[in-house]
Amino acid sequence: MTDASESVPEGEPVQTRFPEEEEGSSLTSPAEDSSPEAQASDDREEHVPAEDSSPEAQVSDDQEEHAPATFEPEVDPSPEEDEQEPQDFYGWLMRSYSRMREGSEDEAWEAAQKALELGTDEPNLYVHLCQQFKPERRRQLAHAAMQVTPPSHDAFQWLWVEVALSYWYQGNYPEAVAEFETVLKQQGLEPRLVGVLENSLGMSLEAAGRYKEAEERYLATGNPEAAVRARARSGDVAGALKLLEQGIGPSEPAIHRALEATFQGLLGLPIPDLSARLEALEAFQDDWVYNDFMAGVLLVVSKRVEEGAFRLERFLEACRVHSNEWGTTLRWEAGIAEEVIRILAGDAESPDIQADAETRESPAPEEPGDSGSSE
16 A cells, blocks of 8 residues: 555646535544554554455456445444444444444444544545445545545545445446546556456446447456447447457356357357357356356257246346346346346247347436445
8 A cells, every 4th residue: 555655646636526515514624643644553454445346346357247345344342342432533433333234324424424533544444434325425425535635545546436436326327437537547546446447437338328438448458358248238239249259258268158159149140069158157157147147048048948047037136136236237138137037937938039139228327316325
């Protein structure tokens, strides 16, 4: 992590868009003796934002689209400790977590404000403090924490990611795109954060219906599998298949061939070595929710209807449970899975899943609204 005492990297200064403070809603700055410029203490583990938070998570090994990770404090306060009035940032931090687990969000929010008022020399803890709240409060707390965190500290950029994510979770994808684009323009970003931001920007562009831009972004930043899926979600399944045939797509051969077969099945084309492709895909069935979609389609095509329906139902259930993550990024696939299930329910003997796959586009994003917390 960057030493907070270092100077701001050369280049354009970080330009963040702080919301106008509303009466009674502003958060106070930390006390002078808790300067955020101080380097993180050696006697307490420095917490780093979860790398697998979604949509900010990177796609690892060209296979995963992560649901957001939730941060759990490493030490649970005892009932006796929780009844005592906290005396420092860490105490109020733990009080906030405790109240949130009890379902008392307003009390958790009050404790979070107390924690921010006292401040900490470990700004990364601000990131986790934000993540437990619903979008509006998540964004407000992140903005306030940015005001007391040096722009030279890595936590400043991760807090900015929280601002962008708050828009994502509200369904305000254009604003999420704008935030991610602005963060990426800053100088001196750590490589891991750049990967998270690029993937998040691509996913936000897709969620906003800007598939061509998302595809170009994925290709430019070394995520060809995501680029192929973006092409398919735009309604151009044949074009996505062509990219795969040109060698563009997943780096894992079994996944590449399974995705190719899935698109062939949706287009009603013959699938060479279907049984072998299915068998190879099964080795990855527990690794990634998207594999359930591919396996479900291919099992139905191969007339293994009950198995295929089970895999598609399991895929849809994952999308429903993680509605703000997979339910958003995989809504094109979910639409196809739902149609196949309906067809199977009406005629289980001769399913036809070709339908309008060539012209199907992802459903239009819903109107922005406070959809709840990221958990």
